[in-house]
Amino acid sequence: MKIAARISRIVEPPHRRILKEALSRRSVVMNLSVGDIFIEPHPLVKDAVRKASEESSLTYPPVEGFSELRSLIAEYLVESRSLDVKAENILVTAGASEAFLVALMTVLDPGDRIILPDPTYPQHTLAANLFDSIMIDYYSQDSDVSNQVSGGKDGRSLILVCSPNNPTGKIISTKDMETLVEHARENGSTIVSDETYLEIFFDGNKPVSPGSFDTGLENTIIIGSFSKNMGITGLRVGFIASEKSMIDRASMVRYATSLTSNTLGQRVVLKTLPLINEISGYVRMNVEKRLRMFIQGFKRSDLLKVYEPQGSLYIFPYVPFKSFEFCLELARETGVVMAPGQGFGPSGENHVRISFGAREEDIINSIELLNGFEPKVERCF
């Protein structure tokens, strides 16, 4: 069958190949490569799922999402990010994944430039690659963001921020974010802010949303998700928050994607969103405990050089090997699966991404296996 030419730009995520290799060779596999939350759901979530399944009709919900849910998400954004939003600014989606793709479909034209963080979540690059004739550039989210994103056609670009970042866990400082917002306003650029991990931060380092400054949602698109902060990745509920005119157009795009996000998931979020601080606090406490296990476990490792993330679900340690070769040998020899850094953008090489949303027993066993692992692959340094 003829496959579209643009699909040649899409490669299989390297961690999937590593996982397949581990599954084909080992009877016990410890998968630390995916950003899932292997934590017993909070009792309030379990209760909401039970109730929602009893009362839910199974017909299509409105394309924009249930109107009560849109209002509730708007209230949540006012409270959690000081955004100036109402229900009309919200489109409920099947997770942040669909939100991001629909947002790009709504605002990107051929010839446009999109600037992604480097390193970045691989699906960001994948989604951008689905568009023909756009320029993809990268910048580092470590510091001085606005200085790196100038230029492009008419100086105008689509700038993606993801704070806390996947995979580095870094948070953009309030001052840097404010300068970026000012820069975008002056250049007519659009900021797309992936806020999937906004509630998962450590040491009181609360991230800021670009929509919380004086310019509000002007030229700003917020991508939100309840997957991680509520530990409900499988229910697929997220949202776009933006100017009403953008939301109206994005709703039309949704007729061509998933049409609506599922009834049951929306009802669960309706019931639990007023309690999000309690639920996200529970998720944060559990993932932070697992993060500490990794930090402690790899303290003396001469294979992984770990630095502490400020937020998110990941550590992104440095390894002195080609990341794919290292992960492949590790998976074959031990059954421990990590995501090679090369899949996360130009500066990802010589790193591995490890998720601390993984099962506790997998974390304990993989620390032991990794500390006893002697790789045969050639060292780079």
Ligand SMILES: Cc1ncc(COP(=O)(O)O)c(C=O)c1O
């Ligand atoms: C930065 C980032 N954005 C979006 C997503 C997708 O989230 P969702 O489950 O809401 O589609 C992920 C999932 O790992 C992510 O890390």
